[in-house]
Amino acid sequence: MIGSGIKRGTAELAVLSVLHDGPLHGYELARRIEQQTNGALRFTLAALYPMLYRMEQQRWIRGTWETSANGRRRRCYRLTPAGKKKLTPLQREWAELFHALQRLTKVSHA
Amino acid sequence: MPDWQELVRQRLSGLALDPSEKEEVHVELAAHLEESYEALLKENVPEQAAVSAALFQVTDWQDLQRRICAAKKRGHIMKKRLHQLWIPGFLTMGLSIVFLVTLQKLGFNARIVSWRDSDIFFYAPWLVSLPFLGALGAYISSRAGGSRGTALLASIFPALALTLTFLLMFPIDMIIEPIIGRQADFKIVAAALLKDGIGWMLFPGVALLAGGLLAHVLLSLRPSSRETAIG
Incomplete structure (x- = not known):
């Protein structure tokens, strides 16, 4: 299980990565992240929405209201061009961090 | 359910x-x-x-409430500052400069008034126009939900900007002089203008503030605008 500190840091990357595949509303977004990480990353409502609102203020994502077939109003989030721009360096930074940690653990086990 | x-x-x-x-x-x-x-x-x-x-x-719903507010208001603060201070402030300043240049082109010249061994720069036609511009700045700021302080700050923005510009000339001069190797004129100009600060900054500042105060008083007398002016 990944610790809470690392989870917080990866949360933005997770949201941006999943939204890169297409727009989603909050609940579906949380489910998709959970499924794609085999449950390692799990967003509760309390964790998800403050982060989505903050990312929206930063203009990385944009939320628009949509009405589903059953008449339920839901806010759908999509990646903005600024969000797409943010995603690439973020992915690179995290990949570098994990590679560095992998190397470090291999050295210390040797 | x-x-x-x-x-x-x-x-x-x-x-x-x-x-x-x-x-x-x-x-x-x-x-x-x-x-x-x-x-x-x-x-x-x-x-x-x-x-x-x-x-x-x-x-913890209280904590969630606090975190949602913090996330949503981050952008709000910047947007509010832009609409309540920067836009009305720069508009007031732009219009006051346009007025000054126009009056000069129309041949209205400044008068020099002697007071206690000093000459005071006095540009009556321009000063007359400033309360209206100060009122405009305060009005736009108040309409955007600006508080009394913000509205008044927007109204006197041209005088504050002018004062700051003159004051900035001193450190700029200190940086530039060693680079160019000779005495720059900024300090002399700034010192001269600061000496004439009453005419350039104090009188215009008071005129702008008077307009701003008047606009704010008039707006606060209207019941519908009273709520938007607080914020």
Whole structure:
């Protein structure tokens, strides 16, 4: 299980990565992240929405209201061009961090 | 099935956002809880347990409320500052410069008035126009929800900007002089202008402030605008 500190840091990357595949509303977004990480990353409502609102203020994502077939109003989030721009360096930074940690653990086990 | 919107509304009643924005948060969070609840029912979880499990996603509603406000208001503060101070301030300054240049082109010259062994720069036609511009700045700021302080700051913005520009000439001069290797004129100009500060900054500042105060008083007398002026 990944610790809470690392989870917080990866949360933005997770949201941006999943939204890169297409727009989603909050609940579906949380489910998709959970499924794609085999449950390692799990967003509760309390964790998800403050982060989505903050990312929206930063203009990385944009939320628009949509009405589903059953008449339920839901806010759908999509990646903005600024969000797409943010995603690439973020992915690179995290990949570098994990590679560095992998190397470090291999050295210390040797 | 519980009324999820009402449930969220009760728990997040202290959300310090605009009413429409507050309602949107309530609806969005309620929809999320409802979907969580329905997913649990599909997994054959008993109804009461499904309600509890859905609500268990939030252990501290007060903390959630605080974090939503912080996230939403981050952008609001910048946007508010832009509409309540920078736009009216720069507009007031731009118009006051246009007025000054126009009056000079039309042949209205400044008068030099002697007072206690000093010459005071006195540009009466320009000074007459400044209360109107100060009032305009305060009006735009108040309409954007600016507080009294912000509205008055927007109205005297040209005088403050001018003072700051003159004051900046001293450090600029200190940096430039060693680079160019000779004495620069900035300090002399700034010192001369500061000496004439009464005519360039104090009188215009007072004229702008008078207009700003008047606009603010008039706006606060209107019951509909009283609410928007506080903020």
